[in-house]
Amino acid sequence: MELWHRFAEGHPDAFESLFRQYQRDVYRWIVRIVRDSAAAEDLTVETFWRMYRARARFSPGGNGAAWLRRIATNAALDHLRHAKLQVPLPEDLPADTAPDSALQRETRHAIQRAVAQLSPRLRVVVQLGLVEEEPYDEIADALGISLNAVKIRMFRAVRLLRKKLLEAGITP
Amino acid sequence: MNDRDTNHQLEAMRKLLKSAVPSVTKVEPPRDLWPQMLRRLETAPTPVPWWDWALLAAAGAVFFFFPGTIPALLYHL
Numbered sequence: 001m002e003l004w005h006r007f008a009e010g011h012p013d014a015f016e017s018l019f020r021q022y023q024r025d026v027y028r029w030i031v032r033i034v035r036d037s038a039a040a041e042d043l044t045v046e047t048f049w050r051m052y053r054a055r056a057r058f059s060p061g062g063n064g065a066a067w068l069r070r071i072a073t074n075a076a077l078d079h080l081r082h083a084k085l086q087v088p089l090p091e092d093l094p095a096d097t098a099p100d101s102a103l104q105r106e107t108r109h110a111i112q113r114a115v116a117q118l119s120p121r122l123r124v125v126v127q128l129g130l131v132e133e134e135p136y137d138e139i140a141d142a143l144g145i146s147l148n149a150v151k152i153r154m155f156r157a158v159r160l161l162r163k164k165l166l167e168a169g170i171t172p
Numbered sequence: 173m174n175d176r177d178t179n180h181q182l183e184a185m186r187k188l189l190k191s192a193v194p195s196v197t198k199v200e201p202p203r204d205l206w207p208q209m210l211r212r213l214e215t216a217p218t219p220v221p222w223w224d225w226a227l228l229a230a231a232g233a234v235f236f237f238f239p240g241t242i243p244a245l246l247y248h249l
Binding site for chain 1: 178181182184185186188189190191192193194195196197199200201202204205206208209212213216
C-alpha cells in the first residue's frame with residue numbers, strides 16, 4: 001500500500017518498484033487475452049505507461065493491482081480492435097497443456113478462426129472465461145462492467161461461436 | 173432456452189475451446205521489460221497542459237484585437 005501511496009505522490013523509485021513487482025502478472029494477463037507474446041511485451045510497457053500518466057487520478061486508498069489490471073485489459077482490448085481481423089490465434093505460446101491431438105488440425109484451426117472472428121469485447125470474455133477459466137467476477141472487475149454484463153456477453157459469444165462452428169461443420 | 177440448456181452449451185463450448193486453444197497461465201515474459209519501459213519514458217514527449225495553450229491563445233487574441241497593448245507590455249518587460 002505504501003508503495004502505491006508513494007507512486008501517487010510521483011516518486012519515480014516507487015514506479016520502478018511497482019513495475020518490477022507487477023510486470024509478470026500484467027504480461028501474463030495480457031498474453032491470455034491477445035495470445036501473442038511479442039504484442040504482450042509491448043502492451044505490458046504500454047500498460048505501465050498509461051498507469052504512469054494517470055498517476056494523478058489514482059486514489060491511494062484504492063486497489064492498485066485491480067486498477068492496473070483494468071488498464072492492462074483496456075490496452076489489450078485496444079490492441080485487438082486495431083489488430084487485423086480474423087487472424088487465427090498463434091500456437092507458439094508455451095501452453096500449460098498441448099492441444100488435443102485427436103482433434104483434427106483443420107477442426108482446431110476452424111475453432112481458433114471462429115474465436116478470432118468474434119468482436120474484441122466478446123473475444124476477451126471467451127478467452128478469459130472459457131479458455132483460461134478465470135472467475136466471472138474477476139473478468140467483470142478487469143473490464144469495469146457488472147457480473148451480469150459478463151454473463152450476457154458470454155451467452156452472446158457462445159451463441160455466435162455455435163453458429164460459426166455449425167457453419168464450418170463442427171457440432172459443439 | 174432454460175438455464176440448464178445454457179449451462180450445458182457453455183460447458184460443451186468450454187471443452188471444445190480448451191481442446192483447440194490451450195490455456196497459457198504459466199507463461200513468463202521472455203526478459204526484464206524495465207529497459208523498454210525506461211526508453212518509453214525517455215522518448216515520450218512532455219505533454220503541454222491544455223491551459224497553457226488556452227493562455228497562449230488568449231494572449232494572442234488580446235494582441236490581435238488591442239495592438240496598443242504590445243508596446244505597453246514591452247515597456248514593462
